[in-house]
Amino acid sequence: MTRPAPKRFGVVGTGFWAETCHGVALAQHPDVDLVGFWGRDAAKADDVAGRVGGRGFGDFDEFLDAVDAVAIALSPDVQPTLAVKAAAAGKHLLLDKPLALNLASANSVAQAAQDANVASVVFLTYRFDAQTAAWLTNMRELAELHGPWEGAISRWTGSIGPDSPYAPSLWRRERGGLWDWGPHAISVLDDLMPGIERVTATRGVRDTVNLAFEHRGGASSSASLTVTAPATAAGTLLVVWGPGGQHYLPPLTGSYVATYRRAADQLLDSATTGSDHPLDVSYARDLVAVLATGDQYLARPPADRIAEVATFTDHPS
Ligand SMILES: NC(=O)c1ccc[n+]([C@@H]2O[C@H](COP(=O)([O-])OP(=O)(O)OC[C@H]3O[C@@H](n4cnc5c(N)ncnc54)[C@H](OP(=O)(O)O)[C@@H]3O)[C@@H](O)[C@H]2O)c1
Numbered sequence: 001m002t003r004p005a006p007k008r009f010g011v012v013g014t015g016f017w018a019e020t021c022h023g024v025a026l027a028q029h030p031d032v033d034l035v036g037f038w039g040r041d042a043a044k045a046d047d048v049a050g051r052v053g054g055r056g057f058g059d060f061d062e063f064l065d066a067v068d069a070v071a072i073a074l075s076p077d078v079q080p081t082l083a084v085k086a087a088a089a090g091k092h093l094l095l096d097k098p099l100a101l102n103l104a105s106a107n108s109v110a111q112a113a114q115d116a117n118v119a120s121v122v123f124l125t126y127r128f129d130a131q132t133a134a135w136l137t138n139m140r141e142l143a144e145l146h147g148p149w150e151g152a153i154s155r156w157t158g159s160i161g162p163d164s165p166y167a168p169s170l171w172r173r174e175r176g177g178l179w180d181w182g183p184h185a186i187s188v189l190d191d192l193m194p195g196i197e198r199v200t201a202t203r204g205v206r207d208t209v210n211l212a213f214e215h216r217g218g219a220s221s222s223a224s225l226t227v228t229a230p231a232t233a234a235g236t237l238l239v240v241w242g243p244g245g246q247h248y249l250p251p252l253t254g255s256y257v258a259t260y261r262r263a264a265d266q267l268l269d270s271a272t273t274g275s276d277h278p279l280d281v282s283y284a285r286d287l288v289a290v291l292a293t294g295d296q297y298l299a300r301p302p303a304d305r306i307a308e309v310a311t312f313t314d315h316p317s
Pocket residue numbers: 013014015016017018039040041044072073074075076078096097098123124125165166168169170171180
């Protein structure tokens with residue numbers, strides 16, 4: 001049984017990503033009416049709406065009354081509370097990563113979406129990027145032909161300098177690459193190999209966190225994550241290997257607006273058909289579970305997480 005497609009979308013947030021990605025993509029979408037933007041600062045919401053479309057809202061209840069679906073581009077410590085309210089009001093959810101910064105908050109959104117039977121999609125850029133999606137399909141076919149992938153290493157290295165649009169972002173400064181890049185890394189590793197069952201973690205310089213994963217069935221992978229690398233060292237690398245050879249993740253090529261458009265299309269489809277999307281709020285919750293486990297591991301005293309090398313001398317080169 002199909003349901004009516006949501007048409008009236010509102011963007012929650014007035015920051016860089018709310019405006020340039022969610023807002024612009026929804027304003028251009030032929031099957032969507034962009035109703036406007038909600039922000040904690042109503043003047044900012046008016047400004048962004050003036051540039052992109054719709055009107056500004058300062059009252060969240062009034063905003064919810066005006067829409068069928070919300071696109072949330074907020075700091076992830078704030079996203080859960082507003083997503084729960086939106087779901088409870090029967091609004092479909094186009095969420096961004098990470099869903100939350102702790103498991104309890106992530107669970108609350110997943111539960112609210114399930115209780116209200118609303119559709120949800122989380123915008124995991126790599127999974128909606130056309131070239132990455134084609135590469136992942138190819139990797140799946142190779143694994144079916146030759147046998148499952150056995151391992152992968154990855155590195156997601158950002159460099160948020162003073163001129164970056166992400167420079168004002170407090171949560172990125174506080175929670176670093178683990179929570180900013182982590183969802184992207186895991187969303188790709190998880191598509192290559194079965195679900196992650198165990199996590200260990202070490203810290204490096206700046207905000208670097210190195211995660212090591214054991215996947216169901218025995219494969220393993222790793223991710224080095226930072227948002228504060230030297231500007232000359234920024235980049236993404238992922239190589240997967242197994243009986244089908246070794247293969248490198250291609251770089252992102254599409255514009256993020258076009259990529260987001262695919263996520264919006266898939267939310268419309270999921271809302272209409274009533275079928276759960278594979279990258280829905282419960283998937284986003286599972287990503288948070290992995291990241292929170294990494295965080296918990298890092299919170300252990302060093303002696304409980306790192307085997308110290310008993311004797312090691314600095315060898316002159
Ligand atoms: N999928 C991707 O590739 C991708 C790329 C970039 C960003 N994102 C995600 O998009 C989201 C937004 O990112 P961002 O870069 O724009 O910056 P951000 O620092 O994550 O969020 C900024 C937005 O959150 C609002 N905000 C912060 N605290 C608030 C509070 N207590 N109440 C209400 N609003 C609050 C800010 O409002 P004010 O303007 O009033 O301060 C601003 O609108 C994040 O979840 C991020 O991870 C995803």
